[in-house]
Amino acid sequence: MIRIVIAEDQSLLRGALSTLLGLEPDMEVVAQAGDGEEALALVEAHDPDVLVADIEMPSMTGLDAAEALKAKASRTKVLIVTTFGRPGYLQRALQAGVLGYVLKDAPSEDLADAVRKVAAGQRAVAAELAEQAWAQSAGLTGREREILRLVEAGRTNKEIARALDLSPGTVRNYLAEAASKLGAANRIEAFQIARNNGWL
Numbered sequence: 001m002i003r004i005v006i007a008e009d010q011s012l013l014r015g016a017l018s019t020l021l022g023l024e025p026d027m028e029v030v031a032q033a034g035d036g037e038e039a040l041a042l043v044e045a046h047d048p049d050v051l052v053a054d055i056e057m058p059s060m061t062g063l064d065a066a067e068a069l070k071a072k073a074s075r076t077k078v079l080i081v082t083t084f085g086r087p088g089y090l091q092r093a094l095q096a097g098v099l100g101y102v103l104k105d106a107p108s109e110d111l112a113d114a115v116r117k118v119a120a121g122q123r124a125v126a127a128e129l130a131e132q133a134w135a136q137s138a139g140l141t142g143r144e145r146e147i148l149r150l151v152e153a154g155r156t157n158k159e160i161a162r163a164l165d166l167s168p169g170t171v172r173n174y175l176a177e178a179a180s181k182l183g184a185a186n187r188i189e190a191f192q193i194a195r196n197n198g199w200l
Contacts, residue, residue, distance in 0.1 A: 001026060001027070001028050002026055002027045002028070002049050002050060002115060002116065002119045003028050003030050003046065003047075003048040003049050003050075004021055004027060004028065004029045004030065004048055004049065004050050004051075004052055004115065005029075005030060005031045005032070005033065005039060005042045005043055005046060005048045005050075005051050005052070005076075006018055006021070006029055006031075006032045006033070006052045006053075007032075007033040007034075007035070007036060007038070007039035007042075007051060007052070007053040007054060007057065007062060007065065008032075008033075008034075008052075008053070008054045008057070008081075009034050009035055009054060009056075009057040009058055010054075011034070013104075014032050014034070015032075017052065017081070017111075018032055020108055020111065020112075021052070021111070021112065021115065024112050024115075026116070027112070027115065030046045030048055031045070031046050031048075034057070034058075035057045035058045035059045035060060036053070036057050036059060036060025036061055036062060036064050036065035037059045037060045037065075039051060039053060039060075039062075039065050040060070040065055040068055040069070043069065043074065043076050047075070047076070048076055049076065049077065049119045050076065050077050050078070050079055050115055050118050050119050051065070051066075051069070051076050051077070051078050051079070052079045052081055052115065053065055053066070053078060053079070053080055053081070054080075054081060054082055055080060055082045055084055055089060055093075056082075056084070062078075062080055062082070063080075063089070063092050063093055063096050063098075065078070066078040066080070066093065066096040066097060066098045067096040067097075069097070070096055070097035077099050077100075077118045077119060077121065078093075078096075078097065078098045078099065078100070078118070079098070079099065079100035079101075079102065079114055079115060079118045079124065080093050080098050080100065080101045080102070081102050081103075081104060081111065082101075082102075082103065082104060083103065083104050083105075084198060085103055085129055086196075086197050086198030087129075087197060087198065088194070088197040088198030088199035088200075089198035090125065090129055090198075091199075092198070092199075094125075099117075099118045099121070099122065099123050099124065100114045100115075100117065100118040100123070100124035100125065101124070101125045101126070101129065102114045102124065102126065103126065103129070106126070139181055140178060140181060140182075140194065140199055143174060144174055144177065144178040144181075145194070145199065145200055146164070147160055147164070147171060147174050147175060147178070148175075148178055148187075148190060148191040148194050148200055149191070149200055150163065150164075151175070151187050151188070151190070151191045152191040152195065152200065157171045157172060157175070175187050175190065178190050178194070182194060
């Protein structure tokens with residue numbers, strides 16, 4: 001029996017996913033969470049085979065939860081079920097150790113198949129999504145993403161430099177490199193492109 005925890009902030013959808021997977025003869029939904037933090041606590045309490053998680057949730061995203069489980073070397077595998085087919089999200093999910101990535105508009109049998117594959121330690125990513133992600137990789141470094149998030153928060157280059165213990169010139173260089181990779185005209189456009197593609 002494949003034991004599952006579901007993390008989804010929309011209660012109607014959470015219930016539907018639970019019912020859907022509960023109908024499979026080889027699956028049991030042992031707990032449901034409304035956000036990433038609750039999901040981590042439930043994974044700790046129930047030790048499921050698979051965490052089925054949305055990306056955008058309050059307090060902690062599904063990707064943050066996946067990263068936390070990876071850091072703990074948890075045996076629970078992660079399957080992301082989301083409306084976001086953005087290449088950046090898929091890349092970040094794979095970097096976080098996520099084995100499965102399914103879109104919410106996929107047929108229900110695809111979801112059950114993905115759960116089985118992920119539980120068995122296999123990858124379950126829609127082929128067209130995987131191709132799109134690798135084709136559209138911006139190649140932003142962790143530091144570039146960090147700086148773009150601070151730009152998005154309204155920080156000036158000087159404030160970013162102070163916050164990250166860098167010189168303003170170094171911050172400018174990082175932003176110029178990020179803008180070049182993204183084909184952006186300025187720092188504002190750079191974070192907007194990165195955010196829209198799921199790279200932040």
